Amino acid sequence: MNANLFGILMEDNSVLNFFYDVPNDAYYYEAVKWAAENGITGGVGNSLFAPNQPCNRAQIVTFLWRAAGSPVVNYLMPFTDVDEGAYYAEAVRWAASTGIVTGLTETTFGTDSVCTRAQAAAMIYRCAQAQGKGFTGAWMFHLPFTDVPEWAYESVAWCYMNSVTTGVSETSFAPGNDCTRAQIVTFLWRAFSK
Structure with missing residues (x-):
């Protein structure tokens, strides 16, 4: 495994983000680069992306929302387990309003549930349909x-x-x-x- 540092240089040559655990020969290298360049993900901290970590529902919905341009919607939050101040709250609101997600129940989104x-x-398909x-x-x-x-x-x-x-x-x-x-x-x- 090539342990090169992955970095994205901005126009002023400052580093936007870098991940020590994204080797430049990994199948996901270009995807992670695209996601970081477009503000879809900033990693998990400590200059790590955690490529093999399972993704939970809150993370996936947030990635989708950011890929869609972070739209703001006027929609009543249907899920009681989504804290209005959470980083993923607007993403869940948007995804629920467009039919991209449904809850685990009518009132439970399951933010920490690992996504299959x-x-x-x-x-992804529902987002494409939208x-x-x-x-x-x-x-x-x-x-x-x-x-x-x-x-x-x-x-x-x-x-x-x-x-x-x-x-x-x-x-x-x-x-x-x-x-x-x-x-x-x-x-x-x-x-x-x-």
């Missing part, structure tokens, strides 16, 4: 993955068809696996950087 790969694909990029009309697509649950099939199919994900193998998407910070940032980069 299937849940992340569903959020931007007019989802499937239109009837669609038929056969995924090469044999492990995608019915509820996530359309989302994973859209992600696969748009090169957001290629799965973990030729026949497996691993929908129940935790979605890591490296994976979600890579998914976002592939879905929304163009």
